[in-house]
Amino acid sequence: MESTKAGHRGACLCGAVSIVARTKSDSIGACHCTMCRKWGGGPLLAAECEGDVDFEGAEDISIFASSEWAERGFCRQCGTHLFYRLKQEQHYAIPVGLFEDGDRWKLTEQIFVDQKPPFYSFAEKTKDLTGEEVFAQYTGA
Template sequence: MESGIEHSGACLCGAVRVKARTQGTSIGACHCKMCRTWGGGPLFAAECGSDVEFEGTEHITTFSSSEWAVRGFCRRCGTHLFYRLKKENHYAIPVGLFDDRDVWEFREQIFIDQKPSFYSFAEKTRNLTEKEVFQLYSGE
């Protein structure tokens, strides 16, 4: 694995283990409708780039949720394992998978314009709308 901070963890049943490197301890929340439908609420994830390794890959099932992304989960217990951009092979890993749960800092919220009004967070974060997210990743 490349330089950075290594994190490891597993799905609920332990059939899939993950090791990933992040450049820091920041996490973000995605409020898009797909993430909220997938998990019943916002997706809290650590950005891991492509530096991710899985054990137990025979237990991973994927779903192509859009033309640009794939979502992975454990076929035994249903745990959400990753959101991956197809083009860049960039992974966002749900932070709850990792064993070191107390090291994270909540820094960013994306698709903030799709966040329902029934919840909000006290932390001061960088907040990006859907348009801002697509501009950031498309380079426009």
């Protein structure tokens, strides 16, 4: 599946869940928080969507409430990570590896850089935010 005017297309490993998502841009961000690293074994590389996400095979999606404000979805058949979602705003972070148009993305932001371990780094020049700065963006503090 590929990018279309209607959105970026992709699917989980087993194909039980497919997705069409209209992203905010062709930029992706890396989240280095301890939860994302525990969830996927490394940073979450994701594209942002403002609720503009359609799933086929929704009956195969399991959801884990990972905090008071967010939840994570995965395929109950193969375990593929499908999304991180803020509960209130319906803001989605979709793992960019789900999409079939992998060469179009540009890494532009890193968040929770204060939780990033020292054993990896990215070469791209990005906007870097600490956890405190990320929470301030959403709370206006």
